Amino acid sequence: MPNGTISWVETASKVVTQVGFPVVVAGLLLWWVLFRFETSINNIADRLSQNAASVAVFTEVNKEQTRLMAAELDELRKQTVALQYLADRIRDRDGK
Numbered sequence: 445m446p447n448g449t450i451s452w453v454e455t456a457s458k459v460v461t462q463v464g465f466p467v468v469v470a471g472l473l474l475w476w477v478l479f480r481f482e483t484s485i486n487n488i489a490d491r492l493s494q495n496a497a498s499v500a501v502f503t504e505v506n507k508e509q510t511r512l513m514a515a516e517l518d519e520l521r522k523q524t525v526a527l528q529y530l531a532d533r534i535r536d537r538d539g540k
Contacts, residue, residue, distance in 0.1 A: 460468050
């Protein structure tokens with residue numbers, strides 16, 4: 445090489461000859477698997493974050509629906525009391 449620089453090909457060939465081809469291949473496979481693992485973990489973390497946001501929205505909607513159902517139940521109880529009163533009044537009127 446000009447200027448005494450060493451190319452990456454020379455460096456790679458020295459590594460292969462010093463540690464052996466199977467070790468270099470194993471190292472590259474390990475690096476690739478770890479890189480893919482990190483990407484998978486990041487994807488999983490993003491999905492969990494999105495799921496947590498969805499659960500928070502669902503919980504708020506569920507709270508609102510529960511509040512509305514409780515209000516409707518109270519209204520039904522009031523109507524039941526009113527109908528019982530009216531039924532008692534009709535029975536009293538017809539019975540006398």
